[in-house]
Amino acid sequence: MRGLPSLLMLPLMLAACDGPLSALSPRGPVAAEIAWLWWAMLAGAAVLTVLVLALLAMGFGAPRPARARVWIHGMGLWFSVAVLTAVLAAGLWVGERILPRDDGAVTVHAHAWQWGWTFTHTGPDGAEVRSDNLLHIPAGQPVDVLVTAEDVIHSFWVPQLAGKLDAIPGRTNRTRIVADSPGTYAGLCAEFCGLGHARMRFNVEAHAEWPPLLAADDADTADPDREVRP
Amino acid sequence: MTDATQGAASGGPDESPARPGVQEAEELAIPRNPPRPALALHRELHRVWANDRGLWGQLTAVNHTTLGLRFMGTALVFFAIGGLLSMLIRAQLATHDGAFLDTELYNQIFTMHGSIMMFLFAIPMLEGLGIWLLPKMLGTRDMAFPRLTALGYWCYLFGGLIMLTALLFGVAPRDGWFMYTPLSDATHSPGINADVWLLGVTFVEISAMAAAVEITVTILRQRAPGMKLTEMPLFAWYMLGTSVMMLVGFPPLIAASVLLEVERAFDWPFFDVVRGGDPLLWQHLFWLFGHPEVYIIFLPAAGVLSTLIPALCRTPILGYNAIVAAVLALVFLSFGLWVHHMFTVGIPHMALAFFSAASVLVAVPTAVQVFAWIGTMWKGQPELKLPMYHILGFFLTFVMGGLTGVMLAIVPFNWQAHDTAFVTAHLHYVLIGGFVFPMMAAATWWMPLIFGKRRIKGLGEAAFWVILIGFHGTFFIMHLTGLMGMPRRIDVYPDNPEWVWLNLTSSIFGFVLTIGFAMFALDMILQATLGKRSARDPWGAPTLDWAMPVPSTSYNFASLPGPGMWARVAADVVLPLARGEGVLPGAPRGRREVLVTSVGGARPQHVALLPGNTALPLWLAASIGVFVLLMLAGAYALAGIALIPVAVLVWVWGRGLAPAGDLSPVEAAPGLRLPIHHHARPSLSQSGLFALLVADGALLASLVFGLAFLSVVTVGPVPAPAGGGGADTVTLLAVVVAAVALGVGAAGRAARRRSVAWAGVGLALNLLALALLAVVLGGLDDPTRHARDALRAVLAAYVVVHVLVAAAMSAFALDQFRRAEITAEVAGVLPAWRHWQGFTAVASALVAVAVIAQAGA
């Protein structure tokens, strides 16, 4: 009943899915893998919903024999185990493929604080380049982001490039993001972190050339006088 | 063979035609009592079981019907408040730059909405349902511990009021309903907001623990004679699962709350990374509670469905045994999923895979139930009455919520969807689909039994449609909102015009949903006030809860259903029960009597005398409330003093258990003479103590887990070598453990020989242990130095509290000897003390090992 209209609405929804923060308009292979996983699961879920509701509607007919072997063993146990195993396998497969690995990927650093981000990458001269709320990465290759936090828990999320990873005080977490082509991508803090949470946004700029030559005002190179926290 | 009922429904997948259980129930033959005039019996029982008159009577009530309804009524009020708060949230989010609430207030409001809905609506609602319904369904007159029911209610009410008051004064919690540290610690959340949550919720959870203990005991020990465990109504299986989960699931939350409150109040750094603590420890403990919590909420609702669907389809449920197995699987599996709330904290993929697998696996028992229900509908002839509407609403909503749940269990997808509006949508699909719809079905089903009124036609159906449309209109597109990147817990989104139409739609339908709930409430009120008198058993139901007058009486059954009486449709047994033909008819001895039966086969064992109306629970809850308020005010020394009245009242409570009056055996049915509980083992209290010790063990396990976690997983500064590892501490601890262990022997001898001397020895040993513990505590390192030092101190304090209670119990035993209450037949507090002492011995040995190992490491 509900599955059908939503299927019919699919084209409309697809058009509406675009947006700078949409996980459904991926701009890199990591996000794309997750997006197809989503569409596959959505299709399966729609079919299952329709199936269950149809069986339910048929229940309102005249009484007919219902055998435990069919309903409980067949549908409840084996059918669901089969479906779930397939979903789990797909999930693990995708998970393994998008994991950061020790393959010499470019590494940048994201440090979260109440309420903003300090990003660091290695500049052309080998020095650390720091920029607030703007992360520079190379386009077309995997980038590992080391995520840390200054005060409370935050979460690093660039929906078009990959899933999110929490920034936790005392820990360094590593996540992999990939942008197919140069451009600017929107990111945000996904873990509630207090009064400034809603405005804890940042941008990711993917460069064709790496490391990029930045105009002086684009980044403030490591400056000992400047505190990490504002 | 008896009539097919839900309880004795046709078997599971193996569908064996021979049902040995029923045969055995028939083996257990109890002759009927001679019939008596029903009205005379009613008067006799009512005098004994009714609440006292007037307002005071309401304050002293301990009756399960009164309190069950009061739990549910109060929960409904909180539901309305939580609903109003959600309307404020939706109003704020309707546009991208809502200026309706400021951020501070918005944060308080969504935190309070979530906390109220979970802790002050859902949990108390299911407790109330269990408390109100179980004795009726199982064929008994009250819960096992009526005073505990009342204590639970008052703790719930006072705790809830504290939280509401905080909201009124603008100091409500504001860190989200899972209160992640370090955001909720003293540095990042100064002020009392977070303390309100920690102390208020813990106060409320006293009621959850109380309810869990007595629901467990009532189901295991108070079923109608011959109602084997394997044949009891499915609702009872579900509630048994729920209560056991509460016994094991709430202690981690209580432990976490206590730790965080101690950190905030006394600067013990459990979660402070600078001093070796770990914010993830909070998350593990919280979700170790938080995920089972979801099933704690769902299981009673599923129990309602397993009760209503067969009754509305006029056929026994399909696969009774399979459903019992599904409940078992859910109870266990749901403790192995908690990390799916932590997929994004940076845990290695293999560990995520374990929890991902467990999370999808838990869908299997759920699917088994769903298909058993649909199969039942195929088998029978479903009637589209009002409760059935809500059941259909459940199916439509919950199936979708379950499927999005499976999606969220898939790790990579979770990395995208976590902490977005997608999760908000999912959790409302399962909570409203899996809990609120079944509860509405339950309300429409049991209203005649509550108020004795029939409903007014039309409004109920209209309310259903408005709710259904409002719900899906609000939450369906919220999945999309989340995938388009909208995080949860934000109040403005000025840069994202693409989210506006989604949010606006959700907000508009949100108000439709609220109108629907208001219509539903109006329908209930009209039915209660203007409805015509309902006939007895209006549904022709198969369960015992309808084998009584409507509205139900204070004592439920004039006589308790014997073998062969509970396994029939309600209509067949109403009259014989009302005329006193069942077991234990009337209240000829002028006291509240219930039958206690064996765990497996429900053979009559003895008669328990239940306490009557008393204000003691109110005073005890109030004195705990004073303690909580003083803690909130930061007056810690005064709070310590406030524990004295609490202790005194607990002592008085225990005094209330003393034997009094006529202790001779009772003739429950012709030829069936049963001892009263003072002369019988194991008593209800003993079963209750076991249940409590299960919870206590879970608390200890949570703390030990914490210590292990901090030692192994946390990558913090290594503590300076712990002091207290010296030879003296090891010796001291060994002596403490030895003293407590010898205390077990003393308690055992005191119990076996009824020996006052051994009770004295036990007291002396416990006091010795306490004195030595004081020295040990003095030798431990400063708990503010390092998280592991702090946890060690907490473990030591855990032992101190337990030995203190053991000492109090031995003193209580001495007092009972002095009053000559302990006799050759009456053991008084002695068995309870022995079990407590035994638990304390094991616990202190474990803690000693942990403390010494830490010092050595």
Place this chain on the structure above:
Amino acid sequence: MRLLALFIAGPALWAVLFAAVYALHGIGCAGLTGPESLGGLWRLVMAGVWIAGLGAHVALLRALPAGRGGADRWLPLTGGWIGLGASAFTLFPVLIATSC
């Protein structure tokens, strides 16, 4: 009471096994077992524990008393199978998933 104990035996074994393997994983990742923490050897240890656990499940299933038939037999048996199924399904990633 006995019936209940038999009923929960299988799932309880799952709980113990799940906790044990998860704990081993934590210990391995913490590097408490040497620098090569979750290299091949440690994974073998975890897999060994898992397989031994599965064996214990099978042994439990075979050891369950025949009972008097009906639910008295069916419930413990089902509990045993639930435990075995859960242990097999939830811990198999020990063989394939990448770890720390």
